[in-house]
Amino acid sequence: MRRGIRVAAPLLPAVLVFGVSFGVLARGTGFGVLSATVMSATTFAGSSQFAAVSVLGAGGGLASAIAAALLLNARYAPIGISVARVFHGSALRRLGEAQLVVDESWALSGAGGPSLDRGVLLGAGAALWVCWTGGTLVGALAGGAIGDPKTFGLDGAFAALFLALLLGQLRSRRTVAAAVAGGAIAALLTPEVRPGIPIVAATAAVVIGLRRRDG
């Protein structure tokens, strides 16, 4: 556990700042201090939370917001399967510990590969959770006082964050093709349908995964 906290340490300030910015953004789109903080504590998956809040904030509607967030988190099914072998004990305990799996703790602990380290996975996950949830509480409390997050360019910061996370995903020609297709679907549909739907529709790009060979 302690090793996990140490390994995650360089990421913690960024996660804290992101938690604060999530809290500020959520307050600006109709969330209260409690609902924003509870979302970070229970969902604990940054990009999906930003997606849900930004779809709601753009007037995209509740169903689109939920669908976009859950589709974004669908990757946690395969990610969870890749680390399933280090979870032991009762089903409830496994379910609880599995909540500490996020992109960062999964990547830091060996990305489900042969070097997978349970202590790093759970320790890093716990440290990230504390910063994410604590940051959200601070941001949600300060939100009203800070004012419009756009003044600080936070909307551009999210776009930059998603771009950085995307670039980290482009490990093969197939993932590049999926990204190009997903981006194109979103751009083409934006003028045609309600906000939120283009993002959900972009998941159709997963059919590229049906191809057996990469390239």
Added chain:
Amino acid sequence: MSDAWLAVLAVGAGTVALKGVGPVAVGTRKLPPVLTRVLGMLAPALLAALVVSETFASGRSLVVDARLAGVAAGALAVVLRAPLWLVVLAGAAATAAVRALS
């Protein structure tokens, strides 16, 4: 109940289930390779859609505004191998600067 709380409950419950399905239900069994491949395409497809939407969408319109400067600064930071927090800071700073000047 407000939309915000409904979103908190639905997204929270769904995510708990998604994160838990492997450790609780699957254990060490293997998924069919085709399913693994399809699920592996979700993250790049969705993140690209989010980049497009967060950069250019304004309601139902596609617009070019200060956010594009933020994305460009973020991209530059990624290319220069900056840490994630610096990428995000560069994105915010460039967006705020262009917005203040325009």
